Structure formats: structure tokens, C-alpha cells
Amino acid sequence: MADGRVERGNQTRRAVLDRTMSIASVDGLEGLSLGKIAADLGLSKSGVFALFGSKEDLQLATVRAAVEVFKDEVVRPVHRDRDGLAKVWRLCERWLDYSGRRVFPGGCFFYSVSAEFDARPGPVRDEIAEARSDWTRYIERLLDDARLTGGFRDASDADEVPQLAFELTSLMELANAHSVLHGDPLAYERAGRGILRRLRAVAAAPDELPERPPAFTSPS
Template structure:
């Protein structure tokens, strides 16, 4: 009986977080309300409160749940691939598909909540900073693995700043693509970002011919209605 109650609690928690991730990607984490969520899901407010304790805890749990979704959509598909610039490209391509496919209805969850909390000190901002820093470090790691595997052309491979600079540029292109695509409900920013990232990788690659000849086209992105 105890196990049954625990499982029901876990199911309720998953249902709540599924809903809060979608809401937060559009309305922000401050748009979350224990009472509203309970009403929408046909749950008691006291039951939802018992699972999370406070609005801040609900916000933190939502951020952490979104990390799991992001990893499944963007990181895990390339995790076992051999190091190289091709892996870097596919990682970015998965990110563009994650944003363009509206895995979260508001586009990239972390772009949305970062803009919301970037100047608000506190535990929620700290958690978002940790997540964003982790993503940057992962992109840098994949790039550095490509460099160490001989994926960068001579001269570039010994530049100490090339990896953090490339990571910064690629993440900036992806973030801007997300912002413009969501604002204008248009896939063109994803195409432009893909072209920019691919051109940048070809410029440093030892074997640029291993990368796609052309970036994704508008036909490769379909924003759900």
C-alpha cells in the first residue's frame, strides 16, 4: 500500500511537471501557480502543495525536469558518437530541431527562463545559471574532443581560445535563432543559424568535406501549429 501511494505521488508529480514545463516556456516560471495547476489537472491544491511545498520549489523542480527533456532531445542522441566536427554539427542540429520542433511550446525552455531570471538573485536564478553553464561546458568539451581527435586544421588546433570562442558563437546563433523564430513564428532564423554554424565549423575543420555541403533548409523545420 505504501508503494502504491509512492507511485501515485510520482505519477502526480510527473503530470504536474509536464504541465509546468509547457507553461513556463511561454509564461515564465513566475507564471506558475500551485492552485491553477491543481485546477487544470483535477487535483487538490493541498495535494500539489504537499509534493512541492512552495512555488519556489515548484519552479526549481520544473527547471530540473526540463533538463531531463533537453538531454533526451539534444545531448543523448550524439553522446556515443566518435569525437569530431561532425559530432559538433549534429549536436547543434539536434538543438535547432529541439527548438524548431517546439518540444516546449515557447521554444527553448532555458532561453525563456534565463531572460526572465537573469537579473533576479536567488535559488531559481542560481539553478538556471548552473544549467546554462553546464550546457556551455558540454559544447566546449565536444569541440575540444574534436580538436584533440585531429578535427581542426593546423594552426587552429593550437589556438587556446578557439574552443571557447567557437562555443560562444554557436550558442549565440542558436539562442538568437530561437528568439527570432518564436517572435516571428518563422523557420528562417533556424536556417540562418544552421548556415552560420556550418560555415564556422568548415572554417576550422581539417576535413570540411566531412560536413554537410549545405545547411538545413526551411523544409527541414516545421513549427507545430
């Protein structure tokens, strides 16, 4: 009986977080309301309060849940790929696909909530900032792995890594912003072309990278 209650609690928590991630990607984390979530899901308000305790706790749990979704969609699928710039491209391609498929209805979850909390100090901002820093560090690590394994034309140019990571991230996030605002899937293709041109420019073997990204369909 105790195990059944725990599992029901876990199921309720998952259902709540699935809903809050979707809402936050469109309306922001400040748009979350324990009472409204309970009503939307046909749950008791007291039951939702028992799981999360406060709005801030719900916001933090939502960010952490979104991190796991992001890892499943973008990071883990390329984890075992061979190091090199082709792996970096596949990671970027996964990111563009994650945003373009609207895994979260508002596009990239972290782009949305970062704009909301970037100038508001506190635990929620810290959680978002850490998630974004982890993502940047991961791209930099893959780029540096590619450099150290001979993937760069100039293997001694370690300073290129953070600059290149910044440019790739900028292209992905601009594609997300443009597509969400205008409903234009070509933004992802343009970003993909820009990413590939940048990677091919530093690659020791540019032919190992595609010349063009795949076509992206309209967001559903």
C-alpha cells in the same frame, strides 16, 4: 499499498511538471501557481502543495525536469558519436530541431526563463545559471575533443574553443528568438548555415561536414 501510493505520487509529480514546463516556457516561471496547476489537472491543491511545498520549490523542480528533457532531446542522442566537428554539428542540429519542433511550446525553455531571472539573485536563478553553464561547458568539451583528435586545422589554437562555443550558442539562440517571435522556420536554416560555415572554417577536413543544413518545417 504503500508502493501504489508512491507510484501515484510519482505520476502526479510527472503530470504537474509536464504542465509547469509548458507554462513556464511561455509565461515564465513566475507564471506558475500551485492552485492553478491543481485546477488545470483536476488535482487537489493540498496534494500539489504536499509534493512541492512552495512556489520556489515548484520552480526549481520545473527547471530540473526541463534539464532532463533537454538532455533526452539534444545531448543523449549524440553521446556515443565519434569525437569530432561532425559530432558538434549533430549536437547543434539536435538543438535547432528541439527548438523548432517546440518540444516546449515557447521554444527553448532555458532561453525563456533565463531572460526572466538573469538579474534576479536567488536559488532559481542559480539553478538556471548552472544549467546554462553545463550546456556551454559541454559544447566547449566537444570542441576541445575535436581539436585534440585532429579535427581542427590548427590543433594548437585552444583559445578558439570558448570563442567558437560562444558563437555557435549565439546563432542557435537567435534562431530560437526569431522563430518564436515571428513564426519563421527559416531562422533555423540560417543559423544552421552559419554554424556549418564556422565549423568548416576551422575544420581540418571540412568535407566531413555538410555544406548546408536540412530544411526546417514550420513549428507546429
